[in-house]
Amino acid sequence: MKRIGILTSGGDCSGMNAAIRAAARTALRMNIEMVGFRKGYLGLMKGDCLTLDNKAVSGILHRGGTFLQSARSPEFRTPEGQQQALAILKELGVEGLVVLGGDGSLTGALALHRLGFPVVGIPASIDNDIPYTDMAIGVDTALNNIIYSVDCIKDTASSHARAFVIEVMGRNSGYLASIAAIATGAEYALVPERAYNLTEICQQLRARYEEGRDNAIIIVAEGAGHAQEVADSIKDAIGFETRVTVLGHYQRGGAPTVFDRLLASRFGKKAVELLVSGTSGIMVGLSCNSMLATPLEDVIRGEKRPQDEVLRLAEVLGI
Numbered sequence: 473m474k475r476i477g478i479l480t481s482g483g484d485c486s487g488m489n490a491a492i493r494a495a496a497r498t499a500l501r502m503n504i505e506m507v508g509f510r511k512g513y514l515g516l517m518k519g520d521c522l523t524l525d526n527k528a529v530s531g532i533l534h535r536g537g538t539f540l541q542s543a544r545s546p547e548f549r550t551p552e553g554q555q556q557a558l559a560i561l562k563e564l565g566v567e568g569l570v571v572l573g574g575d576g577s578l579t580g581a582l583a584l585h586r587l588g589f590p591v592v593g594i595p596a597s598i599d600n601d602i603p604y605t606d607m608a609i610g611v612d613t614a615l616n617n618i619i620y621s622v623d624c625i626k627d628t629a630s631s632h633a634r635a636f637v638i639e640v641m642g643r644n645s646g647y648l649a650s651i652a653a654i655a656t657g658a659e660y661a662l663v664p665e666r667a668y669n670l671t672e673i674c675q676q677l678r679a680r681y682e683e684g685r686d687n688a689i690i691i692v693a694e695g696a697g698h699a700q701e702v703a704d705s706i707k708d709a710i711g712f713e714t715r716v717t718v719l720g721h722y723q724r725g726g727a728p729t730v731f732d733r734l735l736a737s738r739f740g741k742k743a744v745e746l747l748v749s750g751t752s753g754i755m756v757g758l759s760c761n762s763m764l765a766t767p768l769e770d771v772i773r774g775e776k777r778p779q780d781e782v783l784r785l786a787e788v789l790g791i
C-alpha cells in the first residue's frame with residue numbers, strides 16, 4: 473500500500489486525536505502516506521482531505537475531540553453515497569481506510585468492505601456499547617468528567633439537604649450511569665438495562681430522610697428517562713428539595729485520560745498494521761488488556777455483553 477486514509481465519524485470523543493496520530497506515525501514508518509478526511513464520511517464523499525505527515529499530527533495527542541472534525545452522515549448510508557466515496561478513494565489513490573466511531577460509523581465501514589474496499593474499524597464512542605471490545609476510546613475520559621461533576625454536586629447537595637437527579641449520556645446504554653454511580657457512591661442509577669420503580673424509590677428516600685439522611689444523588693442514563701421528569705415525579709414525595717443537572721456534551725470533551733491516550737495509540741497502530749497486512753472488514757478491540765481483531769460483520773450483528781456483573785456490584789453496594 474502506498475496511501476491510506478483515516479476518518480472520524482459520529483459523536484466525537486477524547487482520544488480520537490491520539491488514535492489518528494498513532495495511525496499516521498505507524499503508516500509513515502512503513503513509508504505509507506496517510507491522508508485524513510474531514511468531517512467523517514461527508515469529507516470522504518467530497519474528497520475533502522489533508523496529508524497527515526509528522527508535523528500535521530504533532531501537538532494533538534492531549535487534545536479532546538477530533539482535529540479532523542466529525543459528522544453524522546445520512547447521505548453515506550445510500551448506495552449512491554457509498555459509490556461516490558469509492559470513486560473519490562480511487563481518484564485519490566487511497567488503498568485502505570481506517571474508520572473511528574461508534575456502531576453507525578462501523579456499519580458504514582462494513583458497507584465499504586462489502587463493496588471490496590479494505591477497511592479497518594476502531595471503536596470510539598463514550599457509550600461503551602460496541603461489542604467485542606472491553607472499552608471503546610473516550611469512555612474513560614467521559615467517566616472521569618462525570619465523576620468530577622458528581623463529586624462537585626454531592627458537596628452542594630449535602631450543604632443544602634437536597635436530592636440531585638443527574639442525567640448522563642449513553643444513548644441506549646446504562647454503562648456510564650452505572651459505573652459513575654459505583655465510583656461516586658450515588659444512591660441510585662436508573663439504567664435502561666434494569667426496570668425501576670419511582671414509587672419505591674420515593675418511599676426509600678423518604679425513609680432515609682426520616683433517619684436523618686437528607687441528601688441523595690440519583691444518576692439517570694438518558695436511555696432510561698429524562699432527569700427533569702424523574703425529578704418532577706419524586707419532588708413532592710421525598711421530604712427534601714430536588715434539583716436537576718443534565719451533564720450533556722460536557723461529558724464528551726476534555727483532555728483524554730492516560731487510559732484513553734494509551735488505548736487510542738494501541739488501536740491506531742494495530743489498525744494500520746492489520747490494513748497493511750491485507751486484512752479488511754475487521755474492528756480492533758481490547759480483550760483482557762490484549763488487542764483483539766473481530767470481523768465487522770460480527771460486531772454489527774453482536775450485542776454488547778450485558779452488564780450483569782456491574783449491575784450486581786451496584787446492588788451489593790446499595791445502589
Ligand code: F6P
Nearest residue numbers: 483574597598599641642643724
Ligand atoms: O453516541 C455518543 C453520544 O454522545 C450519545 O451518548 C448521545 O446520545 C449522542 O451521542 C448525542 O449526539 P449529538 O452529539 O449528535 O447530540
